Amino acid sequence: MYQQDKNKVLESYHSAKETYDRLGVDTDKVIEEMKKIPISLHCWQGDDVAGFEDAGGSSGGGIMATGNYPGRARNADELRQDMDIALSLIPGTHRVNIHAMYAETKGKSVARNELGFEHFEGWVKWAKEKGIGLDFNPTFFAHPLADSGFTLSSTEKKVRDFWIEHGKRSREIAAKIGAELGTPCVNNLWIPDGLKDTPANRIIYRRILKESLDEIYGEKYDKNCLIDSVESKLFGIGSESYVVGSHEFYMGYVLTNRDIMLCLDAGHFHPTETISDKISALLTFTDELLLHVSRGVRWDSDHVVIFNDETAAIAHEVKRSGAYDRVHFALDFFDASINRITAWVTGTRAVLRAIMFSLLEPTHLLSEAEENGNYGNRLALMEEFKALPHAAVWNKYCLDSNVPVGPAWLEEVRKYEQSVLFERK
Secondary structure, eight states, X not given: OOOOOHHHHHHHHHHHHHHHHHTTOOHHHHHHHHTTOXXXXXGGGTTTTOOSXXXXXXXXXXXXXXXXXSOOOOSHHHHXXXXXXXXXXXXXXXXXXXXXXXXXXXXXXXXXXXOOGGGGHHHHHHHHHHTOEXXXXXXXXXXXXXXXXXXXXXXXXXXXXXXXXXXXXXXXXXXXXXHHHTSOEEEEEOOOOEESSOOSOHHHHHHHHHHHHHHHTTSXXXXXXXEXXXXXXXXXXXXXXXXXXXXXXXXXXXXXXXXXXXXXXXXXXXXXXXXXXXXHHHHTTOSOEEEEEOEEESEEEEEXXXXXXXXXXXXXXXXXXXXXXXXXXXXXXXXXXXXXXXXXXXXXXXXXXXXXXXXXXXXXXXXXXXXXXXXXXXXXXXXXXXXXXXXXXXXXXXXXXXXXXXXXXXXXXXXXXXXXXXXXX
């Protein structure tokens, strides 16, 4: 009932193409450019951030997927099967982002400070078959040695050494993944360290964290295989008053360690603060940037991304900075209250629509008005450009990519839900 007629899609596209041509935008080139921009889909949306181990710790850091919609993936094969469906409904060729807690240990108990590449060979084999890249994350939460609220910044040497070794092994695993797949693996480090109430001494934990990071990043790897990044947070459950790895801390760290990239998570800042304004500021001083596109609602609640003003603003800032070749896009949300595949597809398509919307913008006309000091024209043009027929170009991109146009993909999810997801107990 949702599928659009191919001829109508093409007719609408040709009309939109003429409109954009008059404004100096080549829609055919935009579609080709879209094919070069991958989004890294996060595996943890498919199983509610459960992972495949039973470490016995609390979730930590405010990481919690709410809801109990049927069909949660219970193992790696089910998770990859679900991601296969999601990827088949998203235009373009993308990547998959995995956490260390998704290691496949064949029923054996393997501590995180003992993980190796062999525990992720199933993921690499699958990625090779699909022709996609993988990204990686050490897992510093959901573990007894994280229950104190401190990992890399812990004052206990035993705790700190365990997590430092985990960080080192994660980089080694990520580098091997990148070498095997022939595309750099982004290894993103995030820790939940912090306190519920105001500490007496903020700097002591940050000095310890810096020392731990220096040890983790002491080994140098080929950037064609591994790209390191670090991610900040404003607060979490149990760390409302103080987070050791703040934005300012990690910004200072990457600016003094130029081989490491900064990650901006759209849900990790104050509700009135957006990451779009930070993009051009950071790109002035750094070579690359990782964006975790999420949607905070009143707090860091990691809702499914939608094509809203902030998602569009993020994409526009990257486009206007001429930085699509310097910015890595990844997703980070988890919603267990709805079909998990629907969440993946909705969020990824929303980010891609925002990226296309930015690429279709006649930015040269905005720049011309600004250079001439005609700020009234600049404002008016920004508003007029919102009404351009970008949806027609998006539909053509979906058609070219052999994925459903419009909401037709929902029928494919419904069939899979009935035949597979609802059969899981």
